[in-house]
Amino acid sequence: MKNYSQDTKCQILNKELADRWGAISYPIYQSATFAHEGLGGSTGYDYTRMQNPTRQQLESVVADLENGIDALAYSSGMAAVANVMELFSPGDHIIIDEDLYGGSIRLFNEISKKNGIEFSVADLSRENVTGAIRDNTKAVYLETPTNPMMNVTDIEKLSKVTRSKGIILIVDNTFLSPYFQNPLDLGADIVVHSGTKFLGGHHDTIGGFVVVKDEKIDERLRLIYKTIGAGLAPFDSWLILRGIRTLSVRLERAQENAIKLAEYLKSKEHVTRVIYPGLLGHPGYEIMKKQARGFGAMLTFEVDSPEFARAILDNVELIYFAESLGGTETLITYPITQTHAEVPKALREKNGITDRILRLSVGIEGIDDLINEFERVFEVAEKETPGK
Numbered sequence: 001m002k003n004y005s006q007d008t009k010c011q012i013l014n015k016e017l018a019d020r021w022g023a024i025s026y027p028i029y030q031s032a033t034f035a036h037e038g039l040g041g042s043t044g045y046d047y048t049r050m051q052n053p054t055r056q057q058l059e060s061v062v063a064d065l066e067n068g069i070d071a072l073a074y075s076s077g078m079a080a081v082a083n084v085m086e087l088f089s090p091g092d093h094i095i096i097d098e099d100l101y102g103g104s105i106r107l108f109n110e111i112s113k114k115n116g117i118e119f120s121v122a123d124l125s126r127e128n129v130t131g132a133i134r135d136n137t138k139a140v141y142l143e144t145p146t147n148p149m150m151n152v153t154d155i156e157k158l159s160k161v162t163r164s165k166g167i168i169l170i171v172d173n174t175f176l177s178p179y180f181q182n183p184l185d186l187g188a189d190i191v192v193h194s195g196t197k198f199l200g201g202h203h204d205t206i207g208g209f210v211v212v213k214d215e216k217i218d219e220r221l222r223l224i225y226k227t228i229g230a231g232l233a234p235f236d237s238w239l240i241l242r243g244i245r246t247l248s249v250r251l252e253r254a255q256e257n258a259i260k261l262a263e264y265l266k267s268k269e270h271v272t273r274v275i276y277p278g279l280l281g282h283p284g285y286e287i288m289k290k291q292a293r294g295f296g297a298m299l300t301f302e303v304d305s306p307e308f309a310r311a312i313l314d315n316v317e318l319i320y321f322a323e324s325l326g327g328t329e330t331l332i333t334y335p336i337t338q339t340h341a342e343v344p345k346a347l348r349e350k351n352g353i354t355d356r357i358l359r360l361s362v363g364i365e366g367i368d369d370l371i372n373e374f375e376r377v378f379e380v381a382e383k384e385t386p387g388k
């Protein structure tokens with residue numbers, strides 16, 4: 001791979017996997033199995049649980065975008081995280097950040113713990129990780145910026161500690177996507193993605209990725225991959241491959257909208273807090289400037305009463321009240337009953353995830369329409385919640 005920019009990497013297919021007819025849109029190889037050329041022969045493809053040309057093309061693009069040696073495509077982001085957990089054995093200890101995607105926390109608590117893996121929780125954006133490290137600590141797992149509170153962890157600084165102790169650093173890079181941030185370059189060992197979000201980008205498919213830079217980890221993950229069988233289907237691989245082609249323009253536009261919306265929301269009467277890492281006063285602003293090429297399109301805000309929050313959700317029209325993020329349409333979510341319903345209450349409260357917190361995944365609509373939508377919604381919400 002030449003030293004192309006991230007924008008160009010979104011467009012570059014793996015020439016070694018080129019379609020023999022020269023198709024620019026890589027074909028969907030909707031085949032479960034592949035014929036052998038003879039005894040002991042293989043075209044490189046035997047069975048789609050192990051490899052599939054369309055999926056491999058996608059994996060090649062994602063590996064290039066994350067500067068990894070390999071990317072593995074899964075049927076969901078959660079399947080990706082669950083497969084990574086299979087790298088560990090009973091008695092292993094993992095330090096997880098305290099502000100994580102709710103599904104990951106559920107996986108760790110409901111499944112990994114039962115399998116004998118120990119967890120402890122730390123605020124990696126503020127605390128020094130050293131105090132949490134034990135003799136059996138095998139990994140540190142985090143997201144940055146976090147969901148939904150946008151806490152930012154200095155990946156490079158943390159990786160110096162984990163590397164010196166032989167601990168694997170795992171970063172869920174879903175929120176910024178490889179277009180804005182490359183954790184492997186900052187010292188992380190494994191990157192995880194929900195491909196459902198910015199990579200797919202159109203709210204039309206579920207997928208996930210693991211990207212690695214170490215051959216031994218890759219070999220082990222490939223064994224787990226073909227054994228468990230949670231690989232991404234050919235059609236969904238094609239959808240995400242297609243989504244990635246516009247990753248750069250979608251993210252640039254969504255980020256531009258997010259910055260304008262953050263500024264707008266800050267000026268609104270009932271908004272008590274706007275949490276966006278691209279705002280100057282945000283505690284993670286300087287780290288973001290150092291380790292990422294952008295601030296992303298996710299933004300969280302707090303209003304002055306739970307009634308006002310609910311009135312906003314009841315009255316959106318252009319904006320969808322829906323879970324998920326990273327697509328072309330703007331979505332609003334209520335973390336306390338949606339993404340973070342599974343997070344223990346004490347932890348939720350410590351992180352400030354209250355019934356007044358709303359999260360936006362900003363899309364690529366016209367910014368004036370988004371602002372007009374909020375003007376209207378705020379007006380109605382004010383009428384519906386007198387004196388609140």
Ligand SMILES: *Cc1c(COP(=O)(O)O)cnc(C)c1O
Pocket residue numbers: 076077078079101103104143147172174175193194195196197206207208
């Ligand atoms: C959505 C999400 C996941 C899980 O991905 P799915 O594709 O929904 O399984 C993991 N991490 C983060 C940060 C997410 O936003």
